[in-house]
Amino acid sequence: MRDDATSDLRNEVVGRVTIRDVALEAGVSVATASKALNERGRMTSETRERVRTAARLLGFRPNAMARALVHQRSFTLGLLTSDTYGRFTLPVAAGLSAAMSDRGVSVFLCAIDDDPERARLNLEAMEDKRVDGLVIAGKRIDRTLPLNLASARMPVVHVVAACPPDGVGFVPDDEGGAFLAVSHLARLGRRRIAHVTGPRSFAAVPLREAGWRRALGEAGLPPFGEALCGEWSERFGYETGQRLFGAAAERPDAVFCGNDQIARGLIDALAQSGLGVPEDVAVVGFDNWELFAQAARPPLTTVDMELKDLGREAGLTLLDMIDGKPVEPGLRRLPCRLVVRRSCGGGAP
Amino acid sequence: MRDDATSDLRNEVVGRVTIRDVALEAGVSVATASKALNERGRMTSETRERVRTAARLLGFRPNAMARALVHQRSFTLGLLTSDTYGRFTLPVAAGLSAAMSDRGVSVFLCAIDDDPERARLNLEAMEDKRVDGLVIAGKRIDRTLPLNLASARMPVVHVVAACPPDGVGFVPDDEGGAFLAVSHLARLGRRRIAHVTGPRSFAAVPLREAGWRRALGEAGLPPFGEALCGEWSERFGYETGQRLFGAAAERPDAVFCGNDQIARGLIDALAQSGLGVPEDVAVVGFDNWELFAQAARPPLTTVDMELKDLGREAGLTLLDMIDGKPVEPGLRRLPCRLVVRRSCGGGAP
DNA sequence: CTGAAAGCGCTTACAG
DNA sequence: CTGAAAGCGCTTACAG
Known part of the structure; x- marks a missing residue:
């Protein structure tokens, strides 16, 4: 005792x-x-x-709370996200968290599973905790979260989510990313470059298609058929690969895929058809989802959306807004990066 | 104006x-x-x-901070995690966040990329913000984070991470999960059940192997050879599948794989060898990593580690500790769940 | 150069 | 039943 x-x-x-x-x-x-x-x-x-x-x-x-009380500033942010699976949100969150912690601000994680009630609850918690600002992170550039921000009396930025016209948003430059990928294929001498991608209901799909067309245009190449839209799945990639290369008709010598899963499935189909990647067909994906892209045989050249950068930039801009610095409303499309691996040849690592 | x-x-x-x-x-x-x-x-x-x-x-x-000041309780937690890739952490974080927000507590996300300096910085931030407690989340049950918790003057719980002997930790019951999987195979009439898994340096590997052996023992079956240890990769699964089923010698009629990637690779090898899954060989994975498990052909029966539950339970226990309730130190191994899909037959969905 | 006082927004004994 | 006062831990004019 x-x-x-x-x-x-x-x-x-x-x-x-x-x-x-x-x-x-x-x-x-x-x-x-x-x-x-x-x-x-x-x-x-x-x-x-x-x-x-x-x-x-x-x-x-x-005691940071005592200081916050007198400074009317908590050095605290709220991250509201609907992406519990985490494929997109976690890099965003990591980039945000790292950049913010370097500046002494901490971020609250609020996982709202597309559940309006949970969203409201978390939004209230953020108001009660007097966060200085909010970042809203989704998994699609064309969807809002089930959140009523109208009453939120603090600065807000949106990341990989739809953004109101007077809001501030950050999304990857899908069109530019696609342009990078397809230009790379053209530079490597590919001439018949097809595009296999996800459902047209995703805003990213027409954007990536536009990048494909622009790159082809600048290279003086015609599009190889129409963009083939389906699902974001390996299965769709596989089946489309079978169709595309099973026929005796003219075949593409390269395929730009709308995501890595499709690319992965397509590569499997090519292997089954006895076609070599990249000798016979070059393949490029989108997402740089490491475990898909690395595990592909051969490893996949793909477009990285630089989600960490997106998180960091969103956070820094939010900090500016909090500090009362002038910030232009509107959507920022941040550059993507082409990650070259072996699936498109050209002496890649 | x-x-x-x-x-x-x-x-x-x-x-x-x-x-x-x-x-x-x-x-x-x-x-x-x-x-x-x-x-x-x-x-x-x-x-x-x-x-x-x-x-x-x-x-x-x-104003929650004003209340916190008088109550000496911030209703705030810190989540320190080294897993930026997020495969393991995000479900844990989502489970934690959801359970906590239902109880009015918010959680700070601190992404420390195995960087001791960043770890220290974030730990200090959490102390300054006067969080009521800390959850430390890793990606391996046998690794600590580069964190010096000795000076932390607050309750701490560990999730999917090594835990000091007098600490409180939560990990999936790897042995039990393996037991579930292998018992299921035995019940389905499989008699020659092999085990292909990751590097022995991961503590999870011998645990899962032990579950395999126990289930076989209870079913009166001998192990099919030794556990084959390699990498957590599709490639290792593929190569091992080729070796295992290429030889003319006696073949397994089921394989329990240490993770879903290995299972995926192994299934690919089986397909190439003209062997049917599940007719000729039943395959079970571990992780229930949806996009791997669902995309496998056929969809993969696998063990789910229930990471959300882990996050929730860790949070609730931490709340108890904060409230001064008596909490036994030690490691809790929470049950896994077998998710039955088509890769092991038996009339699965 | 240093300190007493007031205040940030709230709660809790303690008087009335 | 209701309110004045003190206090949570800190900072910031303002006197001295």
């Missing part, structure tokens, strides 16, 4: 050191301690040093 | 309603307003109702 009492006491004393303790230890007032620690106001460097030493000695860490 | 002034003013007035505003509106003191809103103390129901009405009218939301 003696032990218990002692450790309780110790917790009491050393557990939560306040600025009062520091002031006491340094023999100054709380006000002076505060100023010394925050490098404001003038004072003897001797006093300042004495306070610093006391703070270090006691392991003082200022 | 008039507009600007007006809206500024409005922001000032309506933007941040405080309990003072509510009290004023209701014609009572701040203390009474507080008690009315928190259902404490006795007072005329008329007064209470008046305060409530005022609060509703003004859209009052109490």
